[in-house]
Amino acid sequence: MAAVRGRVLSTTTKRAFDKMATARKITVDRRFDGMPKESDFKVVEEQLPPLKDGEFLAEAVYLSVDPYMRAYAHNIPLGATMVGTQVARVVDSKNGKYPVGQHVVGKFDWRSHTISGGLPSIVQGAGNAPAPYLAPDLKGLPLSYLLGILGMPGSTAYFGFLEICKPQPGEVVVVSGAAGAVGSIVGQIAKIKGCKAFGITGSDDKGRYLVEQLGFDGFANYKKGDLDKTLGQLIPEGVDCYFDNVAGEISSTVIKHMNDFGRISVCGSISSYNHDVNNPPKVTVVQGYMLMKQLVMEGFQNYLYQDRASEAFQQILQWLLEGKMKYSETVTEGFDNMVRAFIEMLGGKNLGKAIVKV
Amino acid sequence: MAAVRGRVLSTTTKRAFDKMATARKITVDRRFDGMPKESDFKVVEEQLPPLKDGEFLAEAVYLSVDPYMRAYAHNIPLGATMVGTQVARVVDSKNGKYPVGQHVVGKFDWRSHTISGGLPSIVQGAGNAPAPYLAPDLKGLPLSYLLGILGMPGSTAYFGFLEICKPQPGEVVVVSGAAGAVGSIVGQIAKIKGCKAFGITGSDDKGRYLVEQLGFDGFANYKKGDLDKTLGQLIPEGVDCYFDNVAGEISSTVIKHMNDFGRISVCGSISSYNHDVNNPPKVTVVQGYMLMKQLVMEGFQNYLYQDRASEAFQQILQWLLEGKMKYSETVTEGFDNMVRAFIEMLGGKNLGKAIVKV
Numbered sequence: 001m002a003a004v005r006g007r008v009l010s011t012t013t014k015r016a017f018d019k020m021a022t023a024r025k026i027t028v029d030r031r032f033d034g035m036p037k038e039s040d041f042k043v044v045e046e047q048l049p050p051l052k053d054g055e056f057l058a059e060a061v062y063l064s065v066d067p068y069m070r071a072y073a074h075n076i077p078l079g080a081t082m083v084g085t086q087v088a089r090v091v092d093s094k095n096g097k098y099p100v101g102q103h104v105v106g107k108f109d110w111r112s113h114t115i116s117g118g119l120p121s122i123v124q125g126a127g128n129a130p131a132p133y134l135a136p137d138l139k140g141l142p143l144s145y146l147l148g149i150l151g152m153p154g155s156t157a158y159f160g161f162l163e164i165c166k167p168q169p170g171e172v173v174v175v176s177g178a179a180g181a182v183g184s185i186v187g188q189i190a191k192i193k194g195c196k197a198f199g200i201t202g203s204d205d206k207g208r209y210l211v212e213q214l215g216f217d218g219f220a221n222y223k224k225g226d227l228d229k230t231l232g233q234l235i236p237e238g239v240d241c242y243f244d245n246v247a248g249e250i251s252s253t254v255i256k257h258m259n260d261f262g263r264i265s266v267c268g269s270i271s272s273y274n275h276d277v278n279n280p281p282k283v284t285v286v287q288g289y290m291l292m293k294q295l296v297m298e299g300f301q302n303y304l305y306q307d308r309a310s311e312a313f314q315q316i317l318q319w320l321l322e323g324k325m326k327y328s329e330t331v332t333e334g335f336d337n338m339v340r341a342f343i344e345m346l347g348g349k350n351l352g353k354a355i356v357k358v
Numbered sequence: 359m360a361a362v363r364g365r366v367l368s369t370t371t372k373r374a375f376d377k378m379a380t381a382r383k384i385t386v387d388r389r390f391d392g393m394p395k396e397s398d399f400k401v402v403e404e405q406l407p408p409l410k411d412g413e414f415l416a417e418a419v420y421l422s423v424d425p426y427m428r429a430y431a432h433n434i435p436l437g438a439t440m441v442g443t444q445v446a447r448v449v450d451s452k453n454g455k456y457p458v459g460q461h462v463v464g465k466f467d468w469r470s471h472t473i474s475g476g477l478p479s480i481v482q483g484a485g486n487a488p489a490p491y492l493a494p495d496l497k498g499l500p501l502s503y504l505l506g507i508l509g510m511p512g513s514t515a516y517f518g519f520l521e522i523c524k525p526q527p528g529e530v531v532v533v534s535g536a537a538g539a540v541g542s543i544v545g546q547i548a549k550i551k552g553c554k555a556f557g558i559t560g561s562d563d564k565g566r567y568l569v570e571q572l573g574f575d576g577f578a579n580y581k582k583g584d585l586d587k588t589l590g591q592l593i594p595e596g597v598d599c600y601f602d603n604v605a606g607e608i609s610s611t612v613i614k615h616m617n618d619f620g621r622i623s624v625c626g627s628i629s630s631y632n633h634d635v636n637n638p639p640k641v642t643v644v645q646g647y648m649l650m651k652q653l654v655m656e657g658f659q660n661y662l663y664q665d666r667a668s669e670a671f672q673q674i675l676q677w678l679l680e681g682k683m684k685y686s687e688t689v690t691e692g693f694d695n696m697v698r699a700f701i702e703m704l705g706g707k708n709l710g711k712a713i714v715k716v
Contacts, residue, residue: 071650247645269646282640287605288627290657292429297655299648 021048021057021092023113025081026338028073034274035346036070041082041339048115056098058088058106058114058132060335063356064147065342066181067245070273082110082338085152087135087143098134105146106132112335112358130306136313139321148181148353149320149327150313152302156267157185157243158312160300162193164265165241169194172235174254177245177270178219179206181353185316186243187216188325198235200227200250202348209351214326222250231257238262246270252284255295264297273346328352379406379415379450381471383439384696386431392632393704394428399440399697406473414456416446416464416472416490418693421714422505423700424539425603428631440468440696443510445493445501456492463504464490470693470716488664494671497679506539506711507678507685508671510660514625515543515601516670518658520551522623523599527552530593532612535603535628536577537564539711543674544601545574546683556593558585558608560706567709572684580608589615596620604628610642613653622655631704686710 022045029042051057063086072083090102095118098104107121107129108114120131135146148154160182167173173190177183178199187210190197199210199219207219220230227250231239238259244251248271255264272280289295305312319325330350332341335358345354380403387400409415421444430441448460453476456462465479465487466472478489493501496508506512518540525531531548535541536557545568548555557568557577565577578588585608589597596617602609606629613622630638647653663670677683688708690699693716703712 071646244645247643247649251645266645266648269643269649272643272646280643280646283643285605285627285630285638285641286644287602287609287624287655287657288429288630288638290624290655291605291627291659292657294657294659294662296657297645297648299645299650299652299654301649301652304652 021113022046023048023111024335025112026110027079027081028076029078031078032070032073032274036073036339036343038339038343043336048113051092051094051115053094055115055117056090056093056095058086058098058104058108058116059091060086060088060108060112060114060358061103062087062144062147063110063335063338063358064151065338065345065354065356066153067177067268067270067273067346069342070346071269082342083107084109085147086111087146088114098132103135103143104132105135105151108132110338130303139317141317141320144329144331144353144355144357145327147355148329149185149316149325153181153353154185154316155305155309155312156300156302157182157189158316159302159305159308160265160267161186161189161241161243163305164298164300165243165263167193167195167241170196171240172196172198172237172259173241173243174198174200174231174235174239174257175243175245176200176250176254177268178210178216179351180245181350182267183243183245184210184214184328184352185325188214188319190241191215192319192324195241198239200246200254206351209328213328227253228256241265243267247272247283248281249283252286255286255289256284258289258293258295260293262293262295264295266297266299270346330354332356334358379471380404381406381469382693383470384468385437385439386434387436389436390428390431390632394431394697394701396697396701401694406471409450409452409473411452413473413475414448414451414453416456416462416466416474417449418444418446418466418470418472418716419461420445420502420505421468421693421696421716422509423696423703423712423714424511425535425626425628425631425704427700428704429627440700441465442467443505444469445504446472456490461493461501462490463493463509466490468696488661497675499675499678502687502689502711502713502715503678503685505713506687507543507674507683511539511711512543512674513663513667513670514658514660515540515547516674517660517663517666518623518625519544519547519599519601521663522656522658523601523621525551525553525599528554529598530554530556530595530617531599531601532556532558532589532593532597532615533601533603534558534608534612535626536568536574537709538603539708540625541601541603542568542572542686542710543683546572546677548599549573550677550682553599556597558604558612564709567686571686585611586614599623601625605630605641606639607641610644613644613647614642616647616651616653618651620651620653622653624655624657628704687713690714692716 027042030040086108121129173195175183175186179201187197196217199216210216242264244266245268247269341356385400388398479487531553533541533544537559545555554575568574600622602624603626605627699714
C-alpha cells in the first residue's frame with residue numbers, strides 16, 4: 001500500500017495536480033479511553049498524486065469493521081489512519097494485473113480512495129498485509145462476503161477452529177462471541193463436523209438466531225443469570241473445544257467446564273480491548289484448570305495461514321452454495337458512518353458481520 | 359495398595375493377630391482453610407492383618423512431601439490418609455517379586471507400614487498409581503533421590519519441559535518455583551540444552567543458589583520490587599519458554615514478557631493451592647497476550663508419561679553421574695514430622711526437594 005499523506009505541492013507538480021483524486025481517510029485523533037467515541041476520530045481530506053507506473057487507484061465499495069481494529073489502534077501513532085480491509089473498484093491503473101473496473105480486496109485502511117502498488121506491505125501495529133488480490137468468482141454471492149465469511153473472518157474461523165481445536169465428531173464445542181462474524185461461522189463448521197455446538201452471546205434474540213437459523217444446539221446469554229450455573233445445566237457433559245473470541249471472566253467460566261484434554265483456541269479478546277493495554281482486567285485464574293484437566297490453549301492469528309487461504313475460501317464457498325452454511329451481515333451505509341458502525345459493532349449491536357457500504 | 363482400616367478383631371483371628379504389624383498413618387481430619395495447620399491432621403495407629411498370598415509388608419524409609427498433595431487433599435474424604443509416594447523396605451513378603459530386604463518405591467501414602475499386593479491402583483482424587491517398583495541401581499546415589507530427581511519430580515521436569523516447551527538452543531527459559539524440586543531440575547536441563555535459564559523465586563538466598571550452584575543465568579525475587587520491571591531489566595530479549603510451577607499474578611507477569619510463538623508448560627499452580635478450590639484467585643487476564651504473541655499453554659501431568667519414565671530416569675542419572683546436574687534435598691527426620699515438613703515446604707522453606715526420613 002502506498003498511501004500518500006497530505007503535503008504542500010510545489011509549482012512544478014501543478015500540471016500533475018490536475019489529474020489527482022481526492023481521498024477521504026479516517027484517522028485516530030485521540031487515544032481511546034474505554035469505548036471509542038466519535039470525537040476520537042477525524043475525517044481528513046487528502047489530494048492523491050498522479051499514478052506512477054505499477055500503481056493503481058482503488059475506490060472503496062465495502063469496508064470492514066472488526067474487533068481486532070480496537071486492539072490494533074493501541075499500536076498506531078496518533079494521526080495515523082485506522083487499519084482495515086476493503087473491497088474496492090479499480091478506477092485508474094498503470095498496473096496490468098489490476099485493470100480498471102475490476103474489484104480488489106486490499107488492506108487499504110479506512111480510506112475512500114487508495115493508491116496501491118499491488119505489493120505486500122507491513123502495516124504499523126497490524127502485522128503483515130498481503131498484496132491486494134482480484135475478487136474471485138463468488139458464483140453470485142455478494143462481493144461484501146470477501147470481507148467476512150469468504151475473507152479473513154471466514155479463514156480465522158476455519159483454521160483457528162479446525163487447526164487448534166481439532167474437533168472430533170460427537171465432541172462439544174463452545175463458541176464465545178457466537179453471533180459475531182467469526183463465531184457464527186465456527187458454530188456452523190462445528191455442526192458440519194458432527195459436533196454439538198453451543199454459543200455464548202449477549203442477548204436472547206441473538207441466541208435464538210444461533211439456534212433457529214444457524215443450527216446451534218443451544219446458547220447461554222452471559223448477561224442473564226449466573227453463567228457458571230447456566231453452563232452446568234446446558235452442558236452437563238462438559239466442553240471439549242472452546243473457540244474464544246472474548247476472553248475475560250466469561251472464558252474463565254467456560255474453561256472451568258472443560259473436559260480433560262480440551263482444546264482452547266484464543267482468536268479474540270474483545271472483553272479487554274476497551275481496557276488500558278498496560279493494565280488488563282483481572283479475572284479468575286485459569287492455570288489451575290489448565291493443569292488439572294491437561295488443557296491446551298493457543299493464540300491464533302490468521303496471517304500465519306495466508307498461504308492456505310484458498311483452502312478455506314473454496315471449502316466455505318462450497319458449503320454456502322450447498323446450503324450447509326448461512327451468513328448474516330449488518331450493513332451501515334456511507335463512508336462517513338465508519339466510526340458509528342465500528343462503535344456499534346464493539347457494543348455488540350451487529351448480528352453477523354459488520355460492514356460499511358460506501 | 360491394600361491398606362486395611364482399623365476394625366474389631368474376632369477371637370478366631372487371634373492367632374493371626376500375633377503376626378500383625380502396627381502401622382501409623384496420617385489422615386486429614388479437617389478441611390484446610392488456607393495454609394494447612396498441624397491440627398488439620400491426625401496420626402492414627404492401625405493394626406495390620408497378616409499377609410495373604412501375593413502381598414508384602416513395606417516399612418517406610420523416605421517419604422515425599424510435594425505441592426500437589428495440597429491440591430489433591432481437596433478431593434479426598436475427611437478421615438482418609440494423605441496421598442503420597444515413599445521409598446520403603448520390604449520387611450515381610452508373600453510375593454516373590456518383592457523379596458524381604460529389597461527397597462521399593464510405592465504410592466503408599468503417609469503411612470509407616472503398608473501391605474501391598476504389588477498392583478497398580480486408583481488413588482482417590484490423585485489419578486492412577488502405578489504398581490510399586492523395586493529400587494533400581496543408583497550407582498551409589500542416595501535412595502531418597504527416587505522421590506525427587508530420579509522419580510516423579512525429575513520425570514515431571516524432564517517431560518513437562520522438553521515435550522511442552524520444546525526448547526531450542528539459544529532460547530530464553532524462565533522457571534517459576536525455581537528453587538523447588540521440579541524447578542531446580544528444569545533450569546539445569548535448560549542449560550544442558552543450550553538455553554539461557556532464569557529462575558523466579560521468593561528469596562535472594564535461593565536465587566544466589568540457583569545462579570552460583572546450579573548455573574542459572576539470573577533470578578528474580580518476586581517478593582522484592584516490581585516483578586514486571588525486574589523482568590524487563592533482567593531479560594530485555596524476552597522469554598521463549600516458561601515452565602510454570604506457581605500460576606497466579608507471577609505467571610501473568612511472565613507471560614507479558616514472552617516472545618511471539620512462546621510455549622508455556624503449566625506443571626503446578628502453587629499460588630492457588632491454599633485458596634478455596636471453588637473460588638480461585640483473580641489475576642491479570644492472559645488471553646490478550648496469548649493472542650497477540652500466538653503463545654501455546656499446556657497443562658502437564660506426569661502420569662501421562664509413565665510409560666516413558668525410564669527414559670527420564672536413565673538420562674538424568676547419567677547427567678548426575680557426569681556432574682552435569684546438581685541436586686539438593688531438605689530432609690526432615692521422623693515420620694511424625696511429616697505434617698511440619700509439608701507445611702514448611704508449602705511455605706517455601708525448602709531448598710530443592712523436601713523429604714522426610716523415618
